[in-house]
Amino acid sequence: MSDKPNKLIEKGKRLDGRKVDELRPIKMEVGVLKRADGSCYMELGGNKAIAAVYGPRAVHPRHLQEATQVIIRYRYDMASFSVKERKRPGPDRRSIEISKVSREALAPVILKEYFPRSVIDIFVEILQADAGTRTVGINASSVALADAGIPMRGIVSSCAVGKVDGEIVLDLTGQEDNYGEADMPIAMTQDGKITLLQMDGHLTKEEFAQAIELAKKGCKQIYEVQRSALISKYEGVSNV
Amino acid sequence: MKLVIPGDLLSDDVKRAGEGTYVTSGEVHASVYGILDQKELRVIPLSGKYMPHTGDNVIGKVVDISFSNWIIDINSPYEALLHISEHPDRIYPFDMGQHLDIGDLFIAKVKDVDATMRVELTVETFNPLRGGRLIQISHTRIPRVIGRGGSMINLLKKELDCNIFVGQNGRIWVNGKEDNMDLAIQTLLKIEQESHTPGLTDIVRDMIKNAKREKGK
Numbered sequence: 218m219s220d221k222p223n224k225l226i227e228k229g230k231r232l233d234g235r236k237v238d239e240l241r242p243i244k245m246e247v248g249v250l251k252r253a254d255g256s257c258y259m260e261l262g263g264n265k266a267i268a269a270v271y272g273p274r275a276v277h278p279r280h281l282q283e284a285t286q287v288i289i290r291y292r293y294d295m296a297s298f299s300v301k302e303r304k305r306p307g308p309d310r311r312s313i314e315i316s317k318v319s320r321e322a323l324a325p326v327i328l329k330e331y332f333p334r335s336v337i338d339i340f341v342e343i344l345q346a347d348a349g350t351r352t353v354g355i356n357a358s359s360v361a362l363a364d365a366g367i368p369m370r371g372i373v374s375s376c377a378v379g380k381v382d383g384e385i386v387l388d389l390t391g392q393e394d395n396y397g398e399a400d401m402p403i404a405m406t407q408d409g410k411i412t413l414l415q416m417d418g419h420l421t422k423e424e425f426a427q428a429i430e431l432a433k434k435g436c437k438q439i440y441e442v443q444r445s446a447l448i449s450k451y452e453g454v455s456n457v
Numbered sequence: 458m459k460l461v462i463p464g465d466l467l468s469d470d471v472k473r474a475g476e477g478t479y480v481t482s483g484e485v486h487a488s489v490y491g492i493l494d495q496k497e498l499r500v501i502p503l504s505g506k507y508m509p510h511t512g513d514n515v516i517g518k519v520v521d522i523s524f525s526n527w528i529i530d531i532n533s534p535y536e537a538l539l540h541i542s543e544h545p546d547r548i549y550p551f552d553m554g555q556h557l558d559i560g561d562l563f564i565a566k567v568k569d570v571d572a573t574m575r576v577e578l579t580v581e582t583f584n585p586l587r588g589g590r591l592i593q594i595s596h597t598r599i600p601r602v603i604g605r606g607g608s609m610i611n612l613l614k615k616e617l618d619c620n621i622f623v624g625q626n627g628r629i630w631v632n633g634k635e636d637n638m639d640l641a642i643q644t645l646l647k648i649e650q651e652s653h654t655p656g657l658t659d660i661v662r663d664m665i666k667n668a669k670r671e672k673g674k
Contacts, residue, residue, distance in 0.1 A: 372464055
């Protein structure tokens with residue numbers, strides 16, 4: 218791949234016309250899968266993902282169950298057609314890692330003691346990818362969990378920040394990720410407690426602090442989208 | 458009434474915290490996605506699995522028979538147990554299938570639920586449900602099916618001339634004439650779909666009337 222552009226940011230505008238602190242367009246829909254207990258479809262720019270939640274339900278195999286709390290299983294999976302070059306289907310090193318960190322990003326908000334000896338299964342299917350799929354997966358599954366009626370302390374929102382052409386930017390695209398200097402996906406609760414933080418690349422201490430602040434802003438915007446997606450599922454209720 | 462999502466701040470009055478809420482640092486927040494009941498400060502969920510509580514009337518299905526228990530599916534993440542000693546007569550473990558066999562549906566009451574979610578049932582009679590039809594809806598809609606003071610369920614029973622038993626676990630058993638059962642099930646599914654709209658009893662009354670008039674033609 219050498220579709221490297223000369224400049225990723227020109228006159229304060231990025232390749233797709235966004236400012237440095239702007240998210241890509243978001244679309245979110247709740248309850249898209251009839252047979253899942255909770256589900257959510259989300260688009261973020263070129264990313265398209267669907268999340269399904271099943272449970273709480275009986276654990277199989279039985280030895281995995283825990284006597285005092287629910288266990289959470291998270292499967293992140295990329296469809297073979299989700300990227301330009303066909304991806305070999307099935308779990309690989311990368312998707313196993315993403316599944317682990319995503320599960321750990323959501324687990325702290327779930328009130329696990331309510332459902333001893335059971336399991337909540339979360340399945341995230343990436344239909345189309347353009348950098349930031351793990352954040353899309355976390356956002357969608359957080360909404361799907363709420364849709365499934367699972368008690369939680371709050372909703373988790375997630376977005377990526379990074380450094381491109383020496384500037385701190387919000388929500389990197391595939392190109393910016395490939396040719397930029399750093400990519401840092403973050404997930405947090407609405408009161409700003411961080412549940413996921415990864416980084417690829419280099420940032421100075423000052424840049425890091427700046428990036429966290431930018432991510433907070435991004436997550437707040439995403440939270441509003443998640444909220445209105447959930448509320449709009451039962452539109453009639455507000456005028457009761 | 459107002460829709461809330463997990464994490465929404467509901468009140469500063471910790472003492473009033475009801476179901477579907479949690480308390481942190483002197484504030485009450487919503488823990489589930491649902492409708493806020495301001496008066497009692499609780500959140501009525503719109504979805505979720507049935508969690509058995511002592512005293513609930515449910516419709517159970519026998520899935521297995523162990524040495525001294527019938528193992529019952531109650532449409533919940535947890536299986537329930539009906540112990541052999543609940544039977545009024547002294548019966549032998551190898552005869553259990555003659556009283557309630559695998560696949561039988563029956564009406565039961567939740568006798569006890571412990572901290573590890575071990576569920577015990579009790580029954581009034583050991584007669585399985587025969588005839589009629591069973592439907593399953595979300596247990597969160599059951600209060601609407603029953604209605605305030607039983608208004609909705611009494612309307613259905615009267616207008617449709619059906620025997621209807623509603624289990625807290627979302628299972629509903631209907632028995633009556635074929636036509637009436639068709640209409641009853643249609644109506645029940647409608648109630649499930651529209652459970653969040655106000656004035657549902659009147660809508661249902663009109664719906665039944667229209668359906669009856671159609672048939673009369």
